[in-house]
Amino acid sequence: MFKNKLVNIMLIILVALTLVGVVAFVLVNQYMNEPDPDAEPTIDEIIAQSFDTAEITTNLLSNDFVRASFRIHVDSKGALTEVQKRDFQVKNIILRALSGKRASDLAGPEGIEAFEDDIRNQINELMQEGEVIQVYTTAWVIQ
Template identity: 65%
Template sequence: MFKNKLVNIMLIILISLTLIGGITLVLINYLSTDNAPYNEPTIDEIIALSYDTPEITTNLKSNDFARIQFKIQVDNKKALSEIQKRNFQLDNIIIRELAGMRASDLAGEEGIEGLESRLKLRFNELMQDGMVVQVYTTGWIIQ
């Protein structure tokens, strides 16, 4: 190929290293992916990893009041233990969120979904041993 034997050897080594590196990357990516499909948790798994908040009654910004209760689903047993210990912080977050809202903000499906998603984000900011997967509203009265 080239008249200089050293250049030929250097090119062969570079091409070989490039091929070995490429094959290694492909194999690592192929073998490290989880081929098992994601299965939705069963209802028993959801219940086992859920925490029920006590019923909370608080005033709203619009001088109405709300009586509300949630079921909080977490992703593992450590997170469940942690969220049970943080119950006072959860109550505080719920009361603060509701105190800044009007009854009209909470009306309808959009109001409930919005509150649930804000609570989920705020709860996940606290969590250290896991995360909140879903917040379900189990009791809801606005007067």
Template identity: 75%
Template sequence: MFKNKLVNIMLIILVALTLVGVLTFVLVTYFTNQPDPNAEPTIDQIIEQSFQTEEITTNLMSNDFVQASFLIQVDSKAALKEIQKRDFQINNILLRALSGKKATELAGSDGIETFESDIRDQLNELMQEGSVIQVYTTSWVIQ
């Protein structure tokens, strides 16, 4: 190629380093292409990281009764394992919260939304690994 051996060796080393750099860049980009943590979770992710409570029936302060069940979405698999172990504590929190409410406080979407928010906050105080993202009401009857 060139008459000077030193120039040939330098060109070979330069091309080899360039190829290694490009290959490293491609591999790092490919393997670290993680999903955006601020992106909304898909429905499959929500279901995968959720715990369904059993149906709860209890009296309200207004001498009515409520029958309800909830889906609790958490932020990690470790939190899901913890919430599954704490099912008796979840039932306790739900029963106490419901028995302290009147039917008028739980009526309508605002009442349910406020109740879900209160339950989420109480559960997050209880959690040691991860946190509760959302509490969904899956069934609701007040009589």
């Protein structure tokens, strides 16, 4: 290339250092911009990965009736598609769970939270792709 060996060596070292710097820059940017898997999802992510159930009205074990609807938040787009396809199974799980409860079991925030956890666990047993992160109660009337 060049007649001077020193120039050749310096040019090779300069190119090698530049390549190492570019590779290091790309790797650092890629890993620094990666989202934290333990971070709480944003409200936009929750809405984008949620499914709303239709309003469900059924009798309780205590001869009262409940009217409720839920928002089911899943962990991925594939899980959202699956839970939408399993709408009838989700409704069945909710109806069976409600029909086995008394109004006193569902009273207060603790009762609703326990019911939401129960529904989440039962739906997760069905899921093949992804999982339900949270079940939110969006409407709730017991009479």
